[in-house]
Amino acid sequence: MxxxxxxxxxxxxxxxxxxxxxxxxxxxxxxxxxxxxxxxxxxxxxxxxxxxxxxxxxxxxxxxxxxxxxxxxxxxxxxxxxxxxxxxxxxxxxxxxxxxxxxxxxxxxxxxxxxxxxxxxxxxxxxxxxxxxxxxxxxxxxxxxxxxxxxxxYNHPGFLEPAVDAVLASLAELPGGGDAARLVFVTHSIPTEMNDTSGSEDPAGQPRPAYVTQHRSAVDEVARRVREATGRAHRHDLVYCSRSGAPSTPWLEPDVNDHLEELATDGVAQVVMVPIGFVSDHMEVIYDLDTEAMATASRLGIQAVRAATAGxxxxxxxxxxxxxxxxxxxxRGESPERPAVGSMPAGPDRCGVGCCPNPKGARPALCGADS
Ligand SMILES: CC1=C(CCC(=O)O)c2cc3nc(cc4[nH]c(cc5[nH]c(cc1n2)c(C)c5CCC(=O)O)c(CCC(=O)O)c4C)C(CCC(=O)O)=C3C
Ligand SMILES: [Fe+2]
Incomplete structure (x- = not known):
């Protein structure tokens, strides 16, 4: 104050x-x-x-x-x-x-x-x-x-609490309250090499590979809270959308559409798609999920609902x-509280040395411990 x-x-x-x-x-x-x-x-x-x-x-x-x-x-x-x-x-x-x-x-x-x-x-x-x-x-x-x-x-309660409520709302939309629904958390794919180098080796920075580790923390925390709210342990997965780049470059997998194929083979009949990697309903959400992945689900006979983003x-x-x-x-030199939920502590104010390097070579960057 x-x-x-x-x-x-x-x-x-x-x-x-x-x-x-x-x-x-x-x-x-x-x-x-x-x-x-x-x-x-x-x-x-x-x-x-x-x-x-x-x-x-x-x-x-x-x-x-x-x-x-x-x-x-x-x-x-x-x-x-x-x-x-x-x-x-x-x-x-x-x-x-x-x-x-x-x-x-x-x-x-x-x-x-x-x-x-x-x-x-x-x-x-x-x-x-x-x-x-x-x-x-x-x-x-x-x-x-x-x-x-x-x-x-990614681990702030103000980001994850809306995701929990969004999943609960989506479950409620499914016939039978979605009691056997699979939670399919989706984020943007990136090259595996970009994931491997995400975060930094600086102990004060984000532990590598930060991208997937942070997502797992967020996803597990949302799934845990959904279980608390429904009393049901929904199985859940982290999968990817919007792969780009040359086909010869490996990117994070599985793709959400391939994953839905697999779920259908396993007899999964209901799915909630949770765009945990995105903060609003931009093109990846309205095309890659709402248009493409929804069409895949419907072709496979899976009932699917897409959960809202934080917006x-x-x-x-x-x-x-x-x-x-x-x-x-x-x-100002004070020691504020730093809310964080899930398996990871609050991240640093300044990125660690060598954090998330540019795959095409180093360029000047602000807001790091080394800038
Ligand atoms: C991790 C990540 C996020 C999430 C974090 C964040 O939000 O920042 C994100 C967000 C977004 N990506 C977006 C759009 C695009 N991303 C592309 C290409 C790429 N994205 C990548 C990664 C990410 N992208 C990567 C590794 C590439 C390959 C090229 C490269 O190595 O740099 C391309 C080129 C075409 C294609 O290749 O798909 C487009 C058009 C839009 C706008 C959507 C709208 O218009 O509503 C948004 C919010
Ligand atoms: Fe992108």
């Missing part, structure tokens, strides 16, 4: 929500995909396919609107809690681009901002690449504010506020 009895956000004078970005209209789709895949060696056929996913939804990704809704909810939550902190929005791959937002923040006199990324887990794609984006943007904008990326939140659940929104206040207190 500050002298007026309100939560103390110093040393911060802004919050930046940093996300992936997505196309807003059909003409944006190809330039967006070019932004995403610049220098990444994604085969042309894969890009054409992913372009079709966007065109199926009118050439517009839901992700930017979802982030604007999250920001509106945060502004309201801050106001309700007497917190006077402007919230800015910047993306890696589409308008509003991070560097433009940083220029706007600089012009508005922002000196130091907390940064919330819309990605809960550690890997190059979901963690360090955002830190590289921050370094690039700061290099482009003279006088840019100091930026503190908030810790990974603008008030606990998730409150989590962002709590993370800002926690980090602000830590930067």
């Amino acid at each position: 500050n002298s007026a009895g309100l939560p103390d956000v110093s040393p911060y004078d802004a919050l930046l929500v940093l996300s992936f970005g997505g196309p807003e209209k059909p003409d944006d789709v190809v330039p967006f995909l070019e932004n995403v895949t610049r220098g990444r060696g994604i085969p042309r056929e894969r890009l054409a396919q992913v372009g079709e996913h966007y065109f199926l939804f009118g050439g517009k990704s839901p992700i930017n609107d979802q982030n604007r809704a999250l920001i509106a909810a945060l502004e309201k939550d801050f106001a309700d809690h007497g917190i006077d902190l402007p919230v800015y929005f910047g993306n890696r791959n589409w308008d509003p681009y991070l560097a433009d937002t940083l220029a706007e923040m600089t012009a508005a006199g922002v000196r130091r901002a907390a940064v919330f990324t819309t990605s809960a887990y550690s890997s190059w794609s979901s963690c360090r690449q955002y830190r590289e984006n921050l370094a690039d943007a700061v290099a482009e904008v003279p006088g840019a504010p100091v930026l503190d990326r908030l810790r990974q939140y 603008v659940d008030e606990r998730f929104v409150a989590m962002v506020r709590e993370l800002v206040l926690e980090r602000a207190a830590a930067e």
Whole structure:
């Protein structure tokens, strides 16, 4: 609390929500995909396919609107809690681009901002690449504010509690209350090599392989709480979607569709798909799960329901506020509580040395113990 009895956000004078970005209209789709895949060696056929996913939804990704809704909810939550902190929005791959937002923040006199990324887990794609984006943007904008990326939140109760309720709601939608339903937790596949190097060897960092270890912690905790609530032990699995890259490069498996085939063979009749790797219903969720995996389930005669993502659940929104206040207190030299549930402790405020290296070679990155 500050002298007026309100939560103390110093040393911060802004919050930046940093996300992936997505196309807003059909003409944006190809330039967006070019932004995403610049220098990444994604085969042309894969890009054409992913372009079709966007065109199926009118050439517009839901992700930017979802982030604007999250920001509106945060502004309201801050106001309700007497917190006077402007919230800015910047993306890696589409308008509003991070560097433009940083220029706007600089012009508005922002000196130091907390940064919330819309990605809960550690890997190059979901963690360090955002830190590289921050370094690039700061290099482009003279006088840019100091930026503190908030810790990974895959094990924060504000992220997992909405997931538990979402699973319970989905079970209730299945005939018979889903009493024999399998819980199929789904996240974004990444190259196995990117998983192996996710996290760091620095004892103060996230233990390797952070990406899968963090997911297992989150998944087991949600399944445990569902069991507590229903009194039934639902079997559960962690599987993957949205594989990309060259077919010769190994990525995390099994793919959700292959897994459903296997479940059907084993006689599983009901499934709840839980998009535990994603914070909102963006393209991976509405295409890869709701369209493709749902069609697979229906072809196999499996009754399937997809659980909701955190979105603008008030606990998730409150989590962002709590993370800002926690980090602000830590930067003031206090020792705030660091809520964490599951098998892993709260992650560090700064990524460990060598955390989640870029597979194409080292680049400058902010917000690490070594930056
Ligand atoms: C771990 C992870 C997350 C989750 C964490 C986070 O949220 O950050 C994520 C999120 C997202 N990924 C997204 C879109 C895309 N990702 C691609 C490609 C890739 N993703 C990767 C990983 C991840 N991606 C990887 C290793 C590649 C291969 C290329 C490379 O090595 O860099 C491609 C290129 C085409 C393709 O190859 O699929 C697209 C279009 C969107 C926007 C959705 C929308 O528009 O609604 C979102 C939120
Ligand atoms: Fe992706």
